[in-house]
Amino acid sequence: KVKVSPRTSPANQIKQGDRKREKGGWNIKKESSSHLNLKTCPAANSCKNKPIKLISYENNMYHPQPVRKFSALEAQKVMRSVLEEKLKHVRYDEKAGARLTVDLAESVKDAVRALGYERYKLVCYVVLGAVRRSEISCCSRSVWSPVSDTYAEYCFKNDSLFALCIVFAVYYE
Amino acid sequence: CEVRFAGFELSFLFNAEEASDMVKECIEGVIGRVDYNHNQVNQWTAGIVEQSLTQLVKLGKPLKYIVNCAVMQKSGAGLHTANSCFWDTTTDGSCTVRWENRTMYCIVSVFAVAIAL
Numbered sequence: 001k002v003k004v005s006p007r008t009s010p011a012n013q014i015k016q017g018d019r020k021r022e023k024g025g026w027n028i029k030k031e032s033s034s035h036l037n038l039k040t041c042p043a044a045n046s047c048k049n050k051p052i053k054l055i056s057y058e059n060n061m062y063h064p065q066p067v068r069k070f071s072a073l074e075a076q077k078v079m080r081s082v083l084e085e086k087l088k089h090v091r092y093d094e095k096a097g098a099r100l101t102v103d104l105a106e107s108v109k110d111a112v113r114a115l116g117y118e119r120y121k122l123v124c125y126v127v128l129g130a131v132r133r134s135e136i137s138c139c140s141r142s143v144w145s146p147v148s149d150t151y152a153e154y155c156f157k158n159d160s161l162f163a164l165c166i167v168f169a170v171y172y173e
Numbered sequence: 174c175e176v177r178f179a180g181f182e183l184s185f186l187f188n189a190e191e192a193s194d195m196v197k198e199c200i201e202g203v204i205g206r207v208d209y210n211h212n213q214v215n216q217w218t219a220g221i222v223e224q225s226l227t228q229l230v231k232l233g234k235p236l237k238y239i240v241n242c243a244v245m246q247k248s249g250a251g252l253h254t255a256n257s258c259f260w261d262t263t264t265d266g267s268c269t270v271r272w273e274n275r276t277m278y279c280i281v282s283v284f285a286v287a288i289a290l
Binding site for chain 2: 062094097098100101102104105106108109113121122123124125126127128129130132133134135136137138139140141142143144145149166168170172173
């Protein structure tokens with residue numbers, strides 16, 4: 001028996017059992033084609049006898065653009081009504097201020113959510129403070145898709161307090 | 174200032190600690206050693222926000238970012254901020270950094286929202 005020393009890589013290694021001595025020399029046993037996946041075979045598409053399979057998009061989760069774009073104007077109206085209703089006759093109080101701010105943020109978020117924009121994630125940010133002679137400067141920037149994402153803001157002010165509310169609407173692409 | 178979190182799950186995509194450290198560096202880089210100045214405050218807030226955003230985007234995560242900065246002069250008045258979010262708590266997250274010096278308060282909030290991949 002002739003021992004074949006493996007010089008090729010394991011993937012290409014031909015097992016001794018694959019060689020059959022036939023008349024005329026050694027022949028490597030050919031692999032059968034039954035294990036080949038005919039769906040991935042490039043020739044399958046050109047075969048006219050095969051039925052064409054239609055691809056359905058029922059489970060497609062990718063919607064790059066929103067069906068109904070978030071309207072900043074509509075959101076601003078809602079925010080205005082919520083803030084005015086909640087803060088009309090309220091005076092600034094340090095102890096109650098923290099609770100009031102959280103309550104406002106949640107109310108505005110719920111109200112904007114009720115507008116029913118699909119696939120929009122919402123971030124509602126509220127800043128509340130006392131009206132004094134000092135100044136406050138607020139700035140925001142974002143990295144998002146300008147086609148689908150936007151923001152709405154409203155600043156409420158009375159004699160004793162101010163409340164700035166911003167809602168960012170980010171589309172879930 | 175009181176910030177209340179709506180949920181207790183931490184996002185696996187957004188690392189709040191890392192973002193918080195980056196934002197602190199940006200704040201200190203812009204207003205670390207200065208006193209409140211009415212003429213420059215707009216430049217400062219814009220600078221802090223832009224630098225923070227640039228650093229966050231460099232992390233290369235599939236997130237949209239919103240960065241908000243409020244700078245207030247110290248006058249004895251209190252300031253409250255709150256946020257309420259409707260998102261996926263497993264992928265989205267936020268972090269808020271509070272900073273102050275002798276003459277002013279600075280509050281920076283970062284919101285990170287994931288996109289579907």
